[in-house]
Amino acid sequence: xxxxxxxxxxxxxxxxxxxxxxxxxxxxxxxxxxxxxxxxxxxxxxxxxxxxxxxxxxxxxxxxxxxxxxxxxxxxxxxxxxxxxxxxxxxxxxxxxxxxxxxxxxxxxxxxxxxxxxxxxxxxxxxxxxxxxxxxxxxxxxxxxxxxxxxxxxxxxxxxxxxxxxxxxxxxxxxxxxxxxxxxxxx
Numbered sequence: 001x002x003x004x005x006x007x008x009x010x011x012x013x014x015x016x017x018x019x020x021x022x023x024x025x026x027x028x029x030x031x032x033x034x035x036x037x038x039x040x041x042x043x044x045x046x047x048x049x050x051x052x053x054x055x056x057x058x059x060x061x062x063x064x065x066x067x068x069x070x071x072x073x074x075x076x077x078x079x080x081x082x083x084x085x086x087x088x089x090x091x092x093x094x095x096x097x098x099x100x101x102x103x104x105x106x107x108x109x110x111x112x113x114x115x116x117x118x119x120x121x122x123x124x125x126x127x128x129x130x131x132x133x134x135x136x137x138x139x140x141x142x143x144x145x146x147x148x149x150x151x152x153x154x155x156x157x158x159x160x161x162x163x164x165x166x167x168x169x170x171x172x173x174x175x176x177x178x179x180x181x182x183x184x185x186x187x
Contacts, residue, residue, distance in 0.1 A: 009150055010159055010167075011062065013143035015080070015089050018050070019060035025186055026161040027059055027179070030066040030147045033076040033096045034103045035155040041173040042097040048176045053183055063093060065140045066147035066155050072108035075131075077140040079113040082130035086122050095120055162186050 010028045027049065031038040053059035063080075067073040076096055083092030095116045101107040110131065117127040130136075147157065158170040160182050168182050 006167075007161070007165065009146045010064075010161060013064065013139045013146060015063040015093070016084060017060045017062055018090050019054035020057045021060055023054070023057055023060040024163040025053075025059045025183060027061045028064060028159045028161065029061065030064045030143075030150075030152055030155060030157040030159075032065070032067050032069050032073045032155045033080070033093075033100070034069040034073045034108060036103065037154075037173040038156045039097050039100040041156050042094075045173070045176045045179065049179055052180075059183060064146065065143040066152060066157065067140060067144050068155060070104045072104065072106070074137075074140055075110060075113060076108040077143075078131060078134065078136045079117065079127075081136035081139060082127050083117065083120070083122055085130060086126065088120055088122060091120050092116065092122075 010026070014028075029038075029041075031041075049059065049061070054061060065077040067077050080089055080092045080096065083089055096108070099107060099112070099116060106112075113131070114124075114128060118124060150157075150159070154172070156173055158174075158179075160168040160170065160179075162168070163186055170178060170182070
């Protein structure tokens, strides 16, 4: 029972899976869309993981919100989940990091979040209503609480869940090799 409780901290209040949901290994990222090192990980490391592990069916990724930088972090997290309703969570997630320019400087303002939604052809009215209703506020808060329960103090923080549910923690935006080493340790 305890194992299930623990596993839900990693998998509940999260994004849809990126990759094959039957992949034996799960990479859980706790991130904040405004965070410098989350952006660095996205641009320098994530695409190699996707290419070599996700697209080959070995690893699936889930993203969880750990919104610690400011109000725009919470708004951006909500926006990604509003995009999820229209089947475009990961596309919106990528759009956020592709438009990143810093912390608390307005790039993730409500106007910009709406224009990103238009950029990826989300239904405008549905997106705006979802944002205005704060529909995912509770989920974002719960995910942030999960991160704190797991002892994370900064972003990004990663956990790799192996085939036997063994958990490995990776702190910060580690280089690709750190992820590779752990993924390759599972036979």
